[in-house]
Amino acid sequence: MEPSADSKRATLAQVAELAGVSVMTASYTYNQPDRVSDRARSKVLDAAARLGYAGPDPSARSLRRGSTRTLGVVMGEHLSYAFEDPEAVSFLAGIADVCAERGYGMTILPITGDADDVPRITAAAVDGFIVWTTSDDDPVLAAVQAMKRPAVVHGGPAVRGMGLVGIDNRAAAHAVGAVAFADARRPAVVSFPLSRERVSTIVGGAGLADVLFPVTRERLAGYRQAAEDAGIAWRDVVVAVCARNDAAEAERVVATMLASAEPPDAIAAMSDQQAAGAVNAIRAAGLVIPDDVAVTGWDDAAVAAELGLTTVAQSLREQGAACAHAALGGNPDSQTAPWSVVRRTSTRR
Amino acid sequence: MEPSADSKRATLAQVAELAGVSVMTASYTYNQPDRVSDRARSKVLDAAARLGYAGPDPSARSLRRGSTRTLGVVMGEHLSYAFEDPEAVSFLAGIADVCAERGYGMTILPITGDADDVPRITAAAVDGFIVWTTSDDDPVLAAVQAMKRPAVVHGGPAVRGMGLVGIDNRAAAHAVGAVAFADARRPAVVSFPLSRERVSTIVGGAGLADVLFPVTRERLAGYRQAAEDAGIAWRDVVVAVCARNDAAEAERVVATMLASAEPPDAIAAMSDQQAAGAVNAIRAAGLVIPDDVAVTGWDDAAVAAELGLTTVAQSLREQGAACAHAALGGNPDSQTAPWSVVRRTSTRR
């Protein structure tokens, strides 16, 4: 027996014929019901019901109308990661809020980091794009740009013709870094990856070559400023680069740093998850926060409040919503989001 | 100045003309590059580059091909909630894994719970649907069914012609309930909502009228069996219905129960988040777990391990992936997922 999924979908023409009206009358019945008489409308709806017609075909409608009422979202280099990062999820929630409100669909594009990503972007039937923070050289960005549709980048990089939504990462890093590095003699940074290769390393600040992720680059610059304000040369600041943004890797890398000859006495991380990993490593080493080691995070996630982390508060949900508004607006402009430093007990003063 | 988003997209016909080849040659260049000589291919690609042609229009292609290479996902009654529930997010991650692997897009449909939901489903340009657990009477389900495309429901209800993926909730509830209610004299249940109205109430088990969410209904049935096995009548079991699945509301409702004349000495919840709220309330009341009150959760989320919660382990990520496979398979069949009871320290034996 044929399952319902296989029975062919009826067309508007068939409905119109069965109803004894023209195709246009049937079309108007769905799109401008007031444009047709009650009698005609019910004839059409009856016929539709009889044929099991579920409404105009979305692809045909999109082609004819030139709009899909759907927003495309590109989340990082591999789609799966998007759902593992709670901050990315709240960014998605912000987009979802706006999409739901405006009746737009939200298509998450299947990026995997391989060469087929470009055709995947190209094949996306969407009216606009939102791109989650990526690197300067991400080919996906060029592909999005080529699509000639409204597009907004979150975080960075800035791209000609696309909107940009995000906070002033350098200023925020400078501010939270000042708190983290207060009274510190050997500050350290736990960083996001520097390039799309995502290798983990521990280097002195001076050892950082090209940082291709603008968000990471800006935050490092802010931390550097904070360190130098505290009288410490950037080359003396240890930067631990974590390939993944999670607590486990940060814990491992911080444990390594703590076991070194010159362990850090202040650690500025780039997410609360990393900071949480740092807290675990510090406690496991029998050290006290903030006396032995001060720690700061980023994002003001739930875990930050639980652990008493000093952190940078920002609302990714609101930023997601701002991206969606900008992308739907048709002519995306840029927008700088607010942030603030939340002081808790993981820092000295 | 016109932003790039406004410059009209070129068409394949224009590309073909500029390249001096037929439209079909241009089309083959994109779809079956091997079908075309190197010379023709590069002529086409040159022309495309010159015109800024980004590839075949997705809507036109979908119409012609009859497939969108996109999966539609319906998450609950309001899209925003989906991203607030970590288990729902890991379900999405499972779908995303499969979509990324197969190069499919994943469209999250903008359900809001109002009357416009049906046209929103109807307007979705997708090849198949995945529906997150809902109620028997959800109009969205009927709309999905009317679309005559492969569809899979997660959790329930079972719908003719659609696949069903999930665990045996009744059996799992029976099993974990047996552990929760061991040696208990006044067991209680913290439940998900019973109907789409989502009202919070505290009632005796007998007071439960129609439970329209199949997952909730099955779990309640399992808990009932467990209570009766322990020699306690269902009408004597207090069921606290929480409108939302979060720790805060569960904490409030459990605090109320604990303050009553006959406080429960065992609480079986329907999620680890609810159980975590229960733990907070119990500790705040100065009681000891599991001696004074035993607690069980559901899902084996991170918080369950942290709190030592006895719980039902299931992998929503794998179930999401199973749904996606089934929906992409074309002829979705049903599939029962595995579960197990994880015993920790929140129960007596």
Next chain:
DNA sequence: AGCCATATGTGTAACGATACACAAGCCCGC
């Protein structure tokens, strides 16, 4: 040379819907 198999190019007809312009019917007021 003759023949067939393969490689490459092209024209036409859909896919299913909607924009637009026009036509017919109707009611109203003067």
Next chain:
DNA sequence: GCGGGCTTGTGTATCGTTACACATATGGCT
């Protein structure tokens, strides 16, 4: 009785692409 405006119905062209069938060129083989 007649013109003007409103309502309601219809035909046709078009959105941009790809499936299909066919035509032509190419090369290898006997």
